[in-house]
Amino acid sequence: MTHRGFEQSNTWQARLHDAVPGGAHTYARGADQYPLGMAPVLTHGSGARVWDVDDNCYVEYGMGLRAITLGHAYGPVIEAVRDTLSRGVSFSRPTVLEAEAAEDFLRTVPTAEMVKFAKNGSDVTTAAIRLARAVTGRTMVAACRQPFFSADDWFIGTTEMNAGIPKTATEDVARFNYNDLHSLTTLFDHYPGEIACVIMEVASAAAEPESGFLESVRALCTRHGALLVFDEIITGFRWSCAGAQAVYGVTPDLSCWGKAMGNGFAIAALAGKRDYMERGGLRTDDPRTFLLSTTNGPEAVGLAAFRAVVQAYRDDAPVRAMEASGRDLADGIAAITAELGVGEHIRTIGRPSCLTFTSLGPDGQPSQAYRALLLQELLRRGVLGQSFVISAAHTPTDIELTIDALRGAAEVYRRAIDAGTTDGFLTGPPVAPALRSSAAPRRIP
Structure with missing residues (x-):
């Protein structure tokens, strides 16, 4: 997927900062959780894909802070909500x-x-x-x-x-x-x-x-x-x-x-x-x-959505789909990181339906700078996510694209590990913990 940059996203993010404390309504969604100038502002999503205001398309992980398991705009849920809206909420x-x-x-x-x-x-x-x-x-x-x-x-x-x-x-x-x-x-x-x-x-x-x-x-x-x-x-x-x-x-x-x-x-x-x-x-x-x-x-909308979700989960098929896709993703990532010699730095952890990833520095310790570098390189290759938390809507094509993106990102990561620093590789400062006592180190003017 060709990436068109973040010009419009950065304009909208500035508007958000002017109107909303922190520029987002959830701290985990904040721009400080992403590389500087690379925080996409989204317009819509479908299945496991989302689009930003610059018309970039991403395979998304994290899925609405783990709230989406059936995929964005999942038809039966949307239809149940539409039907409810016409009758008052x-x-x-x-x-x-x-x-x-x-x-x-x-x-x-x-x-x-x-x-x-x-x-x-x-x-x-x-x-x-x-x-x-x-x-x-x-x-x-x-x-x-x-x-x-x-x-x-x-x-x-x-x-x-x-x-x-x-x-x-x-x-x-x-x-x-x-x-x-x-x-x-x-x-x-x-x-x-x-x-x-x-x-x-x-x-x-x-x-x-x-x-x-x-x-x-x-x-x-x-x-x-x-x-x-x-x-x-x-x-x-x-x-x-x-x-x-x-x-x-x-x-x-x-x-x-x-x-x-x-x-x-x-x-x-x-x-x-x-x-x-x-x-x-x-x-x-x-x-x-x-x-x-x-x-x-x-309120009726949430209840109607829940009832439709229950129907989708009659035999827990969405969980089986997430587990299977998550295993395929984890196996693909493990193979690539082992091949490139960064398997001890970048690895998936957790249940296949709820994967996160490590981003360790040359000393083997968690590093916000190396995390930012990994996020940066994934974004440039069409993958958006602070984790690899998956949904039942992720297709084999989505998984293949993600693994390909990870290969490119891991190659850059390997060079930064060899250099012992993200300087020259990471554009801007590291990301920062969402819950911290001061706006630094990602304070904005």
Whole structure:
């Protein structure tokens, strides 16, 4: 694919910076996550391809921050949404669609007994924390050291980007390590009778559970009277339509869902055991918990999209497609990087349906400069993505183009490794972590 440059994208990015703090509505989508002057501003997408304002076409990975599993503009979802739009989308009373979508969810995720919908993952993870505290009468939260749980103070206050958040917001949050049962046991010993819940991703792009780990976490929570909360916002509909909990056979008390359940349309869900969820309802004698109550939580477009996604996942065929294509991509990349002698620097990691990649420097350590170089060379060759997170819409042709692009990018990467620096290879400064305490090193004038 011939690349036409980024002139129009840079013009639109400047307009975005003038109107929107950071130039994007999500930090992970920011221009600082891309090589300088090479952050495409998109106009549309179809399947696994996207187009920018300069009319460049890319094979996209990351797929809407992992929200797209069926492909951009997936026909049945779009048709379901179109049909719903003609009948109105927001009312003063529940709709039949709310009941139908809830019943679809509970059939799809049989470990859940009740569900409540919202619009974003932060709302449902925070609701899970609130509910666990109400059920147990405790305040401490044991949160796994994983990248992201919520935009709310209780979690963001634990990151470097914590300006404006009082220290009290995180005083009752303690961290433990994934696949490290001892670190969680130590928390329960240090805070006896104080931990309301354990919240964690069941698995991630970086790590799968070691044998017995999830079962032991479940047993610890039961023994100490804490609720187990699984964050399935990424893993749901990517590991399985019933989530990673179904893959590994461990049932939480509460689970949080989002992203792919709407194939890009805004919908999230808190699900769990009836005894707990009813605390936010009308069939309880306990003090009522303000569980979730949002104007747009039951908005019809998201619910209609979800119902169409459920239909597409009747036999989990999209997951099998993602796994197969992801394996082909990982195998192709491994062969090329081994051939070019950069297999220890550039490699894919994670489940085939949710691949990320490393970008290590000459010292074998993660490098933002070498990451920027890899992104730069992939962009020039028609591949857009901060990861290799795939969708069921990626075709063999898309995979072949990506592998060809990776070969060209890896050749440049090899020369930079041999030189011991990205100077002369990378245009502009390195990329930077999305959540950091200052705009530097990618501050703009």
